[in-house]
Amino acid sequence: MARKFFVGGNFKMNGTKESIKSIIENLNKASLDPNVEVVIAPPALYLQLARDTVDKASGVEVAAQNVYHKPNGAYTGEISVAQLKDSDIHWTILGHSERRTLLGETDELVASKTKAAVEGGVSVIWCCGESLEEREAGNTVAVVERQLAALAAKLSAADWKKIVIAYEPIWAIGTGKVATVQQAQEVHEAIRKWLRTQFGDAVADETRILYGGSVNGKNCKDLAKEKDIDGFLVGGASLKPEFVDIINSNQ
Ligand code: G3P
Incomplete structure (x- = not known):
């Protein structure tokens, strides 16, 4: 079955109110490949602004960058799944390496x-990936499988309908050092194999x-050709006009 190409902007x-509004207005005006699912993730403070600015007809969805697992209560600084839904936000990123490494989020959390x-009805862009040290030690697949195993322990097969996996090697994030097409395809293939077995x-x-990891308007087309690469999660370039070229890279 064909998987719909997916491009996320993290x-x-x-950003500021002004710059986020302008990025979204440009997306509203752009001619986006209708066969691509597009989801943008602004900082929490601007989720509502983004929701209100996105032209509904464009099909572009809005995601949080994080959500808490408790339903409500004394969790200062956190946002719940129900609050996202109440604000018409139906996606969230989770497990980004910046949250894992800088904010101490464990595989289990x-x-x-x-x-x-997923249980609350919000879809997830779930991130995984290895550090440079782990790659150089030959542990890339083992690290990703460890992250996946913690997730698998909590999910049923049906839950996967609401999950998109983002493989983001930490050494490629924001460094301009993109993984080669072969390096990326190799890990994607291993992840798919793991999903099949489990x-x-x-x-x-x-x-x-x-x-x-350093996806831009120039390197996206070659990566998009690989059979197990079903789209991108874009950081820096999602703030720039070239984000449209990345969205349209599968044409
Ligand atoms: O989540 C996207 C990401 O971490 C990649 O960032 O700036 O390398 O595209 P960047």
Whole structure:
């Protein structure tokens, strides 16, 4: 079964009301490949602004960059799944390496958040990936499989319908050092193989696996040709006009 190409824009902790509005207005005006699912993730403070600015007819969706797994209560600084839905936000990124490494999120916490989001009806761009040290030690696939295993312990096969995997090697994030097409395809293939073994053919064949890490308007076309690369999670370039070229890279 054909997997719909998916491009996410992770704005991280960037932007102002003015710049985010202008990025979205440019997307509203652009001619976007209708066969691509596009989801943009502004900082939490601007989610509502983004939701209100996105032209509904464009089909572009808005994602949070994080969500908490508890339903409500005394969790200062956090946002719940129900609050996202109440604000018409139906996606979230989870497990980004910046949250894992800088904010100490464990595999288990990321898995709990993912389960809570999916159960509450919010789809997840779930991130994984190895550090340079782990790659150089030959542990890339083992690290990604460890991250996946923590997730798998909490999910049923049906939950995968609401999950997109983003493979983001940490050494390629924001460094301008993109993984080669072969390096990316190799890990994507390993992830799909793992999904097949753990959850069967339907989950393996239907789950989108995105690549993230220094994707830009120039390198996206070659990466998009690989059979197990089903789209991108874009950081820096999602704030620039070339984001449209990345969205249209599968044409
Ligand atoms: O989530 C996207 C990401 O971490 C990649 O960032 O700036 O290398 O495209 P960037």
